[in-house]
Amino acid sequence: MKRKQLLSLLLCGALLSGMAQGCAQLSGIAQGHAKTPEHPLVREKKGPSLENYEKADPLEPAADGSTLARHLQVPDTYEASAASDDNRFQLSCHAQVTVPDVTQIPLWKVSQKPFDEAWISQVTETFFGDAPIYDGDSYFRFSKEQIQERINELKAYEAEGNLDPYGYIAYAQEEGWENPEQYFNLQESISIYEKEYDNTPETIEKTKVTPVLSEDDTGDSSSRYFEGAVELDGSAYRYSMKAGPANSMDIKISRAGTDNSPLEWNYSLYDYQLEGGYYSMENDFPSREKAEEMAGITEKQAVEIADRYMEKLGLTDFSAKNTALSLGRLHPSGPPISYPYSEAGYRISYTRDIQGFPVTDEVDPGLSMPSMDSTTAPWGYEKVYFCVNKDGLQQAEILNLYQVEEQQIDNVTLLSFPEIADIFENMARIKYSDYVSPGESIRLDVTKAVLGYTRIYDPDTDNTSGILVPVWDFFGTKERLVNEESGNSRTKEGIPDQSFLTINAANGTMVDRSLGY
Template sequence: MNKKSTCILTVLLSGAVLLGGCQETPDSVIVKPKGREAIEQYEEDESREESGEEQQGLREKLGVPERFQDEIVLEDGKVTLTTDAVIELPKAPGFSTIEVSAVPLTQDFMDRITQGLFPEGKIYSSDSYFVMTKDDCQKEINKIKAEMAQASTESEDEEEISKENLQNMLEELEAAYAEAPETAEKEEVSPLLAVDESGFESFSGVVETPEPYLYRIFEGSGDSIRVRVSHYGENEAAQPGAGWGEYQFAKDDIISQIGSEDEIKSSAGISYEEAKKIADDKISAIGVSDMDIGSWDYAVYMYRGNEGEEVQVSNTGYMFYYTRQIGSTPIIYTLSEGGGLEDMDSTIEPWTYETLKIVVSKNGLEELSYVSPYEIGKTQVENVKLLDFEEIKQIYTEMMQYKVSSQMDNEYLKEYKVTVDRITLGYTRIYSPAQDSRSGLLVPVWDFFGNSEMTLNDQEGTRDASSIPNNSLFTINAIDGTIIDRGLGY
């Protein structure tokens, strides 16, 4: 694939993930207003009958088939929308609408995380822990000088660019050497929140248990709280910029290094059950009792060097995504973080979805990320009335046809195929950021997951398949049929 085709595909795929176009939504009886006014119209379902078989009762009540199969060809055969999916229902007789708000960042919240993860660990300031001594600086200076000597073997143009970059790095290191201490002295600190230079409360430090962990808690404009814990070992120190990633996202890059899923499972050195227990214990330790795994994947610790260099993989494990459970029904996990803005000029403060991610290897906890935790409030409607699946199917079919067809407005696109292979019914959070950016409502939604394939209108007929795990292509409010933008969160 040439460079131009790669750039075009990047642009197209970014639009395909959202499955949106720039056209206005067509006039339709199924397009309804959203917001607080619509929420106030949610009704109690007084017709529900108790059923001994909960899942079957919900399936019968809404007229949900076991599988939904359909294929629609549009735009003179250039666009194909295929649906072939088993429909997943929770083991619950019905749904409620539940008020939810953002947990505030307080010292008590931070103390719970600290005591849960590091009950006996010593905590040091980040600045003192990672300070470069004169000896550290001199080693880096020697490396740069060696690279400068080697740069003379490159072509003339490459040599000038390389020498300029290396000279700048050398000057920076020599300046750092002049200010560096002879020895590093770690400063032990208490894990206390303080207002940082951006005006938000935060804490950042390094915990020794005895292995060091980077530990940070802060609040921001999009996240009500973000907890970040990551193991800082020899690999991290030797390879700045390295990190953990999902195998399904990275496998095209790393397949030559670690091979198939069976091979990565073997290389992990720990079973799924053992890793899950470690992750569950960490969840329990920080006081979270109503979350369970919504998705998982094998995890790979990767370092990506300069362009053209092979990706280096130095460790493998498991990556778990936890979601909150409302009774026996989960909040559906999707790739989208929510909390997006409708345009770059927006002054609205966004609010991301609650997410809890844990990475475990044979060495134990590698990473923990806890973002925008929810505080569950009162139930608004105990047993809310849901639309029949036939109505949901009508909305999905009509609006998805429009959205996939709108992709053909792009002159570079020759063919576009979308396949929906998973349909789920569960909860998500919606909110009205213009009215309140830190409270919302849990509502039942239908999510349609799948993948896409596109062919460029070029001489090569370049093809690219996009199969992104947990990418919800379309989300419908199961109560009133309104379409929810996963990127925005409402």
């Protein structure tokens, strides 16, 4: 059972980074008045067209100092409830509402930041100073001694008659997969390691290199990469860079574990509400108190460390938005249950702030395609992450940085919050009712509503530029109930940085974060 729980958590983690948001256009919005359309789940026209945006005059601060929130009629707490006619969908809102204290909201054009030699040099200097950079492909390969240890281990299992020492076959059987024996063959594994042993040099070569993006092995100039290794403060770090059609910039720095094995970090299930069904966490992880002890520093200290890296990178217009206690372990080469978490730290997520108006931190990477037949490359969102603990930097990721260019409109007209709330309540009912099967019901509890920027673009026209537009996001928990005839099960999930719906604050259309428009 515990293996099944852990597999399900891993599947849940993949879901967190790839769950699609509903994409629709709410027609009938004109002159700031929202109307419920006959069929609202119609995708809006792709891309950053300015036709549906109106210019507004800057706000004059009120006597009590409030500006935008007062103008948009934002309540201190968003209270609402709704249900479908058959009660299979229920919505409850008791939400903190976050609005930036600004007097105007421009629309900004953004493009992909050049992934050039100057930026690579700045990243390298920031994290590694003048430490030598080695070729990662040769540095991180197993030594003859390590391979021989694995061969000896496997042959010992063979002598015992234990043909499934890591539980792969049993794992597949428990999950009901077809032909479970195909997932592990002990003799074949021994043969592979013996061949690798013959082709491995006696000692690990350390070849100094200069970080530079090269074409991939196929010679495709649109996909470039670099894989390096750095020895720093008694640890070895993996330093990888990739640039391709979907991710224009993908930089990852991670500290290696024992014998230079890669460390795997989760996305902090401590801050997620995962209950019932696939999401049980009971006995699978150390307690929060134990994890905090393992991290060895406070959340505030972790942010201070990450802030210093951001300053050195020159990303001073970013700020930390979410911090979460996370766990790390050696990258598993067997079923997850075999590899306990041995590290803990704080994962800090950064987004950009422009003239006091932030980009909302949301988990979706924005790499989905509109259909299986689509040939247009997507463009992932700008994201910056750090993971640090008492030993310093554990991991850093820099993804798809933008280059902020000219204003498209210096101040855009926004719908009032009551209008946005009306749209949200109607669209949530329509979207999530579609997720409910016969005999099920679903309940959304909204605890947070946030106004911020997101980037939209037209992938059919240009996947290298777009605009930052103001949007409302709604966060909270989602509970699914199944009646007694189907087993009377209950699952609940609350993902802090996953929005139920994203609504364009200027025209009320739905933004599909997975697609980027």
